[in-house]
Amino acid sequence: MVMSPEVQYLTIHGHRRAFVKMGQGPAVLLLHGLGCDHTTWLPVIRALARRYTVIAPDLLGHGRSAKPRADYSVGGYANGMRDLLTVLGVDKVTVVGHSLGGGVAMQFGYQFPERTERMILVAPGGLGPEVSPAIRAITLPGSGHALSVLTLPGVRHLGRAGLRTLAASGLSKARDLDEVAEILESFKDPQARAAIRHVVRAVVDWRGQVVTMVDRAYLTQAMPMLVIWGAQDSVIPVRHAGVAAQIAPGATVEVIRNAGHFPHKDHPQRFVKIVNDFIRTTEPAAYHRGRWRNLLKNGKQTPLPAAVASLQAEDIA
Structure with a gap:
């Protein structure tokens, strides 16, 4: 190893x-x-x-x-x-x-x-x-609360499993979802979630990259x-x-x-x-x-x- x-x-x-x-x-x-x-x-x-x-x-x-x-x-x-x-x-x-x-x-x-x-x-x-709709969504009001719900233990584990299943499906549009699953896991830290919102809002608005x-x-x-x-x-x-x-x-x-x-x-x-x-x-x-x-x-x-x-x-x- x-x-x-x-x-x-x-x-x-x-x-x-x-x-x-x-x-x-x-x-x-x-x-x-x-x-x-x-x-x-x-x-x-x-x-x-x-x-x-x-x-x-x-x-x-x-x-x-x-x-x-x-x-x-x-x-x-x-x-x-x-x-x-x-x-x-x-x-x-x-x-x-x-x-x-x-x-x-x-x-x-x-x-x-x-x-x-x-x-x-x-x-x-x-x-x-242009940028992924998921990233644009982080700039919207209420995104902090939505992220906190998505990263609750049970919800997070189901979400990760679903994303990895889609990534393994062979669909070209889903090939990056295993990486998204890892990012979702990192959001369980409230400080990390807050930092990510600040980062996204500095470079993206609801229309895309600024x-x-x-x-x-x-x-x-x-x-x-x-x-x-x-x-x-x-x-x-x-x-x-x-x-x-x-x-x-x-x-x-x-x-x-x-x-x-x-x-x-x-x-x-x-x-x-x-x-x-x-x-x-x-x-x-x-x-x-x-x-x-x-x-x-x-x-x-x-x-x-x-x-x-x-x-x-x-x-x-």
Whole structure:
């Protein structure tokens, strides 16, 4: 049996931060999605650690990290990652973000370009408004009470069993439900539920995602970017990968067939190969203040491409 990496702890700004750190070499920062924690990366951490120093934190409000009443915006998370890396003595990273973590990764690259060598986005938020109705529902009045009922012992156990049964059915729309079952289990902690509501309301309203990188996509001219998506993603539609391809023409886009919202768990070997090849074949971004200033002065907001709505996974691939 393969042992899980040791979880370490640091207290920063009075809040405990849990993280895993493994390997040697260039630093790679792995940022998990909403309601998850560092364990979402367990299928790929050891393989990546053969070449890199891998740092996989539990974001504030998640996993074993503290769950205070705090700033749960993507900007606040980016600041927290800068502070964690600073305490660990890590100056520059290739930042890898999944789902919510993808939004944090984009924000990190935007706020701290001098510390970002590459950006790898895995089914990220921030490329379009569409998102799962279940996530939108968390923004509605009364969602806190509904979550507390759903996480009562008997209800929670039945819900998990039902979700796992659907996930095992083979239906493409249900393939991510086993992960949803694990997230539901984490909501039994009232502090975790409160933190998740704060996180969701910072990035989503009843109409969908409100935080976007589309208006700053021109900045990717100065930074290598890879986008990875599962063709059967039922949380954030794969057509958002088409948005990435159009607003950041220099980006590499990989759509993994027979994968859902968690391609790093559905096909870990394929995922690691894609990441290794991308890092091996790209030069790390070299921050130059004059170039960054010129990009900011001359950059223009990129409109969301109208044709993207009709794109399918096959078209993007």
